[in-house]
Amino acid sequence: MAPLKPCLRMAGIQFLRDAFRCQKPLGPQHAPVRGYATPGPAKPRPYGGKPKPQPIVGTKPLVGTRNPASPTPAASPTPKVSPDLKPKTGTVVAPYWRISIGVLLCGSIVYSMFTEPLQLEAASIAERDTLAKRESGINLTSPMRLRMESFIKALQQEIVVALETLDPSQRFRIDTWTRPNGGGGISCVLQGGKVFEKAGVNTSIVYGTLPRPAIAKMRVNHKALDPDVESIEFFAAGISCVLHPQNPNAPTVHFNYRYFETMDAQGNCNAWWFGGGTDLTPSYLFDEDAIHFHRTIKEACDKHDRDYYPRFKKWCDKYFYIPHRGESRGIGGIFFDDLDEEEKDQEQLFSFVKDCLTAFLPSYMPLIQKRKDMPFTEKEKEWQQLRRGRYVEFNLVHDRGTSFGLNTPGARVESILMSLPLTARWIYMHDADRGSREERLLNVLKEPVEWV
Amino acid sequence: MAPLKPCLRMAGIQFLRDAFRCQKPLGPQHAPVRGYATPGPAKPRPYGGKPKPQPIVGTKPLVGTRNPASPTPAASPTPKVSPDLKPKTGTVVAPYWRISIGVLLCGSIVYSMFTEPLQLEAASIAERDTLAKRESGINLTSPMRLRMESFIKALQQEIVVALETLDPSQRFRIDTWTRPNGGGGISCVLQGGKVFEKAGVNTSIVYGTLPRPAIAKMRVNHKALDPDVESIEFFAAGISCVLHPQNPNAPTVHFNYRYFETMDAQGNCNAWWFGGGTDLTPSYLFDEDAIHFHRTIKEACDKHDRDYYPRFKKWCDKYFYIPHRGESRGIGGIFFDDLDEEEKDQEQLFSFVKDCLTAFLPSYMPLIQKRKDMPFTEKEKEWQQLRRGRYVEFNLVHDRGTSFGLNTPGARVESILMSLPLTARWIYMHDADRGSREERLLNVLKEPVEWV
Numbered sequence: 026m027a028p029l030k031p032c033l034r035m036a037g038i039q040f041l042r043d044a045f046r047c048q049k050p051l052g053p054q055h056a057p058v059r060g061y062a063t064p065g066p067a068k069p070r071p072y073g074g075k076p077k078p079q080p081i082v083g084t085k086p087l088v089g090t091r092n093p094a095s096p097t098p099a100a101s102p103t104p105k106v107s108p109d110l111k112p113k114t115g116t117v118v119a120p121y122w123r124i125s126i127g128v129l130l131c132g133s134i135v136y137s138m139f140t141e142p143l144q145l146e147a148a149s150i151a152e153r154d155t156l157a158k159r160e161s162g163i164n165l166t167s168p169m170r171l172r173m174e175s176f177i178k179a180l181q182q183e184i185v186v187a188l189e190t191l192d193p194s195q196r197f198r199i200d201t202w203t204r205p206n207g208g209g210g211i212s213c214v215l216q217g218g219k220v221f222e223k224a225g226v227n228t229s230i231v232y233g234t235l236p237r238p239a240i241a242k243m244r245v246n247h248k249a250l251d252p253d254v255e256s257i258e259f260f261a262a263g264i265s266c267v268l269h270p271q272n273p274n275a276p277t278v279h280f281n282y283r284y285f286e287t288m289d290a291q292g293n294c295n296a297w298w299f300g301g302g303t304d305l306t307p308s309y310l311f312d313e314d315a316i317h318f319h320r321t322i323k324e325a326c327d328k329h330d331r332d333y334y335p336r337f338k339k340w341c342d343k344y345f346y347i348p349h350r351g352e353s354r355g356i357g358g359i360f361f362d363d364l365d366e367e368e369k370d371q372e373q374l375f376s377f378v379k380d381c382l383t384a385f386l387p388s389y390m391p392l393i394q395k396r397k398d399m400p401f402t403e404k405e406k407e408w409q410q411l412r413r414g415r416y417v418e419f420n421l422v423h424d425r426g427t428s429f430g431l432n433t434p435g436a437r438v439e440s441i442l443m444s445l446p447l448t449a450r451w452i453y454m455h456d457a458d459r460g461s462r463e464e465r466l467l468n469v470l471k472e473p474v475e476w477v
Numbered sequence: 478m479a480p481l482k483p484c485l486r487m488a489g490i491q492f493l494r495d496a497f498r499c500q501k502p503l504g505p506q507h508a509p510v511r512g513y514a515t516p517g518p519a520k521p522r523p524y525g526g527k528p529k530p531q532p533i534v535g536t537k538p539l540v541g542t543r544n545p546a547s548p549t550p551a552a553s554p555t556p557k558v559s560p561d562l563k564p565k566t567g568t569v570v571a572p573y574w575r576i577s578i579g580v581l582l583c584g585s586i587v588y589s590m591f592t593e594p595l596q597l598e599a600a601s602i603a604e605r606d607t608l609a610k611r612e613s614g615i616n617l618t619s620p621m622r623l624r625m626e627s628f629i630k631a632l633q634q635e636i637v638v639a640l641e642t643l644d645p646s647q648r649f650r651i652d653t654w655t656r657p658n659g660g661g662g663i664s665c666v667l668q669g670g671k672v673f674e675k676a677g678v679n680t681s682i683v684y685g686t687l688p689r690p691a692i693a694k695m696r697v698n699h700k701a702l703d704p705d706v707e708s709i710e711f712f713a714a715g716i717s718c719v720l721h722p723q724n725p726n727a728p729t730v731h732f733n734y735r736y737f738e739t740m741d742a743q744g745n746c747n748a749w750w751f752g753g754g755t756d757l758t759p760s761y762l763f764d765e766d767a768i769h770f771h772r773t774i775k776e777a778c779d780k781h782d783r784d785y786y787p788r789f790k791k792w793c794d795k796y797f798y799i800p801h802r803g804e805s806r807g808i809g810g811i812f813f814d815d816l817d818e819e820e821k822d823q824e825q826l827f828s829f830v831k832d833c834l835t836a837f838l839p840s841y842m843p844l845i846q847k848r849k850d851m852p853f854t855e856k857e858k859e860w861q862q863l864r865r866g867r868y869v870e871f872n873l874v875h876d877r878g879t880s881f882g883l884n885t886p887g888a889r890v891e892s893i894l895m896s897l898p899l900t901a902r903w904i905y906m907h908d909a910d911r912g913s914r915e916e917r918l919l920n921v922l923k924e925p926v927e928w929v
Contacts, residue, residue, distance in 0.1 A: 152800040200906070214905045225905070227762070349890050421873035422883065431801040431874065438801050445866070445903040453666045453677070453895050454652070 030455045071166020150258055150292040151232040168294060169371055170260045174230055177264035178211065180382055181228050184266065185213045187386055191393065192220040202437055205229040207232035208260075212440045215345035216447055220275075220397045224268045231261040235287065246363040249296040250287060257295070264382070267444040268389070269416075273409035275396035276307035276314060277355070277416065278389045279444070281426065282378050299374050300362035302337065303385060306416060307353030308409040310466045312476075314355050314392045319322050319476035321388035322359055322381070328375040330369075334477075337361045342473040347419050352470040354419045408463055410450035417449050478903035544712070555627045601743040602710055603659020603684040610895050620746060621823055622712045625736040626682055629716035630663065632834055633680050636718060639838050643845065644672040654889055659684035660712075668899055672727075672849045676720045677692035677895035683713040687739065699816040701748040702739065709739045709747070719896040720841070721868075725861035727805070728759035728766060729868065730841045731896070733878065734830050751826050752814035754789065755837060756797050758807030758868060759894075760861040762918045766844045767808050773840035774811055774833070781829040782821075786929075789813045794925040799871050804922040806871045862902035862916055870900050 148156075154171060161167075163175040185197050193217035203209035210229035215221055235243070235257045244250045251257070263283035270277065282301030286294045305318045319338070326333035341360035346353050359381070364374050420427050430441035457463035600608075606623060613619075615627040634822035637649050647670035655661035662681035667673055685707045687695070696702045703709070715735035722729065734753030738746045757770045771790070793812035798805050811833070816826050872879050880892035909915035 198906070216905055223903075223905070238821075349888075417869060417901075418873060418894075421870060422880075428874075436801075439906050442870075442903065443905050447903060448862075449869075449901050449903075451675075451894065451897040451899060451901075453668055453675070454650070454891050 043316065045330060048325075103214075107213070149207055149232070150260070150288055153292055154232075155207075158269070168292070169297065169375060170262060170286055170294070173262045173375065175226075175242075176379060177228050177262060177382070181211060181213065181226050181264060184226050184386065185392065188215070188221070188224055188226075188268070191397065192218050195219065195221075197224070197226070200440075204231060206234075210437065210440060212437070212443065214443050218271070220270060220272075220393065222269045222271050223443070223447040224266075224447075225440075226264075226266045227440050227443065228264045229262070229437075231259075233259055233261075235259050242295075247296045247298060247365060249365070251295070258290070258292075259285065259287045261285045265444070266385070268393075269367065269413070269446045270393060270397060272397050272399055273308045273401050273405045274311070274399040275393050276305050276318075277446075278305050278318075278383055278392075280358075280382070282382055284375075284378070296365070297371060298363050298365040299326070299378050300364065301378060301381065302341055302344070302358060302360030303381070303388070304341055304355050304358035304360070305389075306412070307466065308412045309405070309462050310469060311396075314395075315474070315476045317391060318356075318358065318388050321384050323477050325380040325384035326359065326377075328380055331371065333361075333377070334359065341432065345419065347415060347423060349422070350418070351416060352415075352467065353473060354470075355475070356469060357473055407450065410448060411452060411455060413446040413449040414451045417445055420444055483905065506847060601659055601684070602712070602740055602795050605744055606684075620744070621736065621827060622714060622738055622746070623825065625714045626680075628644075628831060629680050629714060629734070629834070633663060633678050633716060636678050636838065639842065640667070640676055640678075640720070642672070643849065647673075649672065649676070649678070652892075654892075656683060656887070658686075662889065662892060664889070664895065668897050670723070672724075672845065674721045674723050675895070675897075676718075677720045677892075678716070678718045679892050679895065681714070681889075681892070683711075685711055685713075687711050695748075699748045699750060699817060701817070703747070704779040710742070710744075711737065711739045713737045716919065717896070718837070720845075721865070721898045722845060722849060724849050724851055725760045725853050725857045726763070726851040727845050728757050728770075729865075729898075730757050730770075730844075731755065732810075732834070732837055734834055736827075736830070748817070749823060750817040751830050752816065753830060753833065754793055754796070754810060754812030755833070755840070756793055756807050756810035756812070757841075758864070759918065760864045761857070761914050762921060763848075764809070766847075767926070767928045769843060770808075770810065770840050773836050775929050777832040777836035778811065778829075780832055781825065784904050785813075785829070786811065797871065799867060799875060801874070802867065802870070804867075804919065805925060806868060806922075808921060808928070809925055859902065862900060863904060863907060864902040864918075865898040866903045869897055872896055 073240070154168075157167070158171060163171050165172075167175075185199075189196060195215055197213040197215045200212045200214075201209065204211070208230035210227060213226045215224045218224070237255055240250055240252065240254070240257055244252055261283060263281065265279075265281035267279045268277060280301070280303035282299070284297070284299050286297035288294055303322065305315065307314065323334040326337065334367060336358060337359035341357045344360045345355060345357065368374065369377070427441060430436050431438065457467055482699065529595040571708045596638060599872075606620075609619070612622060615623050617624075641648060647667055649665040649667045652666075653661065654664070660682035662679060665678045667676045670676070671872045689707055692702055692704065692706070692709055696704055713735060717731075717733035719731045720729060732753070733756035734751070736749070736751050738749035740746055755774065757767065759766065778789065789811035793809045794805060797807060797809065816829075820826065821829070879893060879896070882888050883890065909919055
């Protein structure tokens with residue numbers, strides 16, 4: 026039997042400990058999601074979402090997989106919130122089950138102590154972070170990586186709950202997974218629903234080691250990186266979302282925001298940066314929808330810097346472009362990357378990214394609510410399928426994020442490719458009719474429009 | 478007005494000349510397709526195809542685009558052969574129309590002679606080849622590039638005719654296109670048919686110039702390339718075919734064979750090589766089909782070298798692999814590249830490639846005939862759609878041919894992407910049932926099988 030590593034021993038002990046004690050709730054100073062960030066005074070939520078759930082305390086990763094087809098452990102009361110995402114505030118879930126697992130784990134540990142010499146290893150940064158989250162929770166003095174992780178996990182819950190209100194008959198499937206070196210992710214996917222053909226909201230946390238060539242590459246944009254070391258510890262936290270609606274009048278939407286940092290052996294942050302963006306991909310263009318989407322994002326940007334929206338809109342138009350088709354994937358939004366201390370200080374940029382993220386639901390929910398029940402023809406559905414084909418082309422051929430993901434050893438491919446639509450179509454030499462709505466869209470995709 | 482280049486003037490005159498005289502028929506020594514190359518004594522065609530048409534004489538590129546929806550100029554008699562692909566042996570097609578165009582072209586030439594100073598340029602290799610084909614036709618003493626071009630264009634016709642016999646209600650759409658620097662292609666595509674969801678058979682001829690970095694890259698495999706020049710003229714001729722059947726019991730098939738050479742300024746060949754391969758992608762596995770497909774290819778290989786099949790089968794398994802899925806695209810076939818004088822002499826390799834190509838119809842037609850009318854369920858159709866999704870993933874993420882094509886400036890994207898299926902599907906976390914036919918296929922895709 027291979028020796029059980031100290032980290033596994035720690036996990037086993039921690040597991041058992043958790044089974045007997047309550048988790049520490051978050052202090053009031055930490056409220057990651059404070060409404061939907063529509064600028065100005067607080068307004069009633071425009072899309073009538075249910076009250077938002079409290080965030081998962083301490084961001085303990087959820088264990089196990091729930092398939093919506095299989096019976097859930099306990100029927101959840103109204104409002105319908107995915108059981109795995111239900112707020113966990115001071116209650117112990119299934120204590121007997123957890124005790125049994127803990128006993129099993131501890132049994133293995135004891136066995137390994139008798140059969141293998143004890144190998145003492147320093148706890149990794151991931152292990153120390155896990156401990157810190159459990160012991161002290163997250164507050165304003167916590168390292169940025171823990172605050173970003175906590176924020177995106179809470180927002181993921183909120184978005185899943187809001188999307189489930191659109192079609193209460195359909196629930197998200199939730200898969201949680203862990204990475205061998207620390208970190209993991211939560212993938213929430215709904216497919217074949219009445220409103221969404223496919224909808225995915227993912228978070229992922231990665232602890233890893235950057236080898237020398239990767240450091241050299243990153244130094245182009247981040248001079249704070251030390252070029253004279255063989256490797257550097259890094260951390261990445263990201264949230265991404267892609268929604269492909271059933272109705273061809275309703276647009277596909279995507280967002281993805283991430284935080285990246287490198288650390289010394291003690292876990293102190295060295296270099297860091299934020300990246301992300303959001304964009305809208307309609308099959309049929311409604312100018313009012315495009316204007317609403319862009320205006321909502323612009324308002325979130327303007328709160329921080331009047332240059333951000335025009336600058337990041339241009340960046341988005343450039344990024345979400347399909348060169349071999351000579352057209353954009355959609356009608357844009359914003360995109361940015363490598364925003365570090367040369368741009369603004371860390372707190373200001375975190376605040377900016379939080380506002381972008383919080384603007385997502387107000388930017389999209391009114392559109393899907395207006396379009397999801399519109400009548401459509403078979404020909405319009407076919408056109409949507411062709412546009413889905415172009416979405417696949419962009420994601421598989423040109424998207425650097427997808428390419429990076431697929432080339433990362435041990436990556437969870439199902440989570441990366443959840444961005445692909447449920448269905449897509451390629452018709453050889455398809456032509457849009459003259460003066461049609463299809464042609465109008467193609468013209469806009471060839472020449473980006475200033476919507477606000 | 479920009480000066481009319483000498484090549485255009487030449488083309489105009491040639492056009493007018495062609496309108497008045499018959500094209501020279503090919504001598505009996507040139508018969509590119511001599512049956513279906515089933516080894517041993519001549520057998521009746523196993524798939525009952527109609528008699529093959531004679532090749533296009535002199536390989537004059539077809540001009541214009543035929544849409545099957547629009548009325549054809551003249552109803553074609555039985556056997557149904559696409560009008561654009563009908564044999565042209567010594568007859569002049571629409572002489573009055575050609576005369577009018579010729580007169581127009583000559584008018585432009587005369588006009589340009591009075592308005593612009595005459596710029597004398599040496600005829601390009603493409604222009605000289607065009608002239609040679611028109612004047613002398615193709616025979617055994619013609620340069621290899623012209624013989625390969627002639628062979629693949631004749632085979633393209635034969636395949637299109639054979640496939641149209643499977644579903645006489647559906648005809649291939651034929652698009653011909655030319656490249657500004659010489660060469661061009663013929664794309665034959667059928668979509669939404671009873672037998673094939675999508676079927677494409679393309680040929681393309683490219684004359685171009687390799688810049689220094691490209692030469693350096695190619696020298697790794699071809700030491701005959703001169704490293705001390707700024708650029709080299711090159712020629713490439715290729716035929717490719719992808720067939721996606723409607724019935725999930727019928728396999729998708731692909732082949733692609735190409736010839737590449739570099740020339741000096743006089744058009745004499747310097748370096749040259751052949752590449753290509755064929756592979757089968759079933760959604761449901763029938764062992765007898767896999768065995769037949771591989772055996773037919775093996776027999777074609779064995780005629781030339783007993784090592785070819787095992788060596789190129791292994792190469793195929795390695796090439797058509799989807800690393801991020803940990804599975805092969807299909808059940809393989811053969812693949813090879815860069816076969817030059819270090820492998821065998823040019824005539825021997827051309828003969829090998831011809832036999833591979835000629836083996837295509839006998840390798841595939843019996844399978845599609847057996848499977849095209851089998852009953853199937855909606856669930857089986859869905860599984861086929863999922864496999865189509867994997868096909869798209871391979872082609873867009875990993876296929877070097879597609880990637881090279883999409884990155885070539887001025888490439889005809891519709892011809893490159895005709896390999897994509899009409900429809901595809903991505904289900905998040907799809908699982909095959911234990912012991913099912915779907916699971917059987919997945920197991921084979923994870924571990925290549927020796928079929929013969």
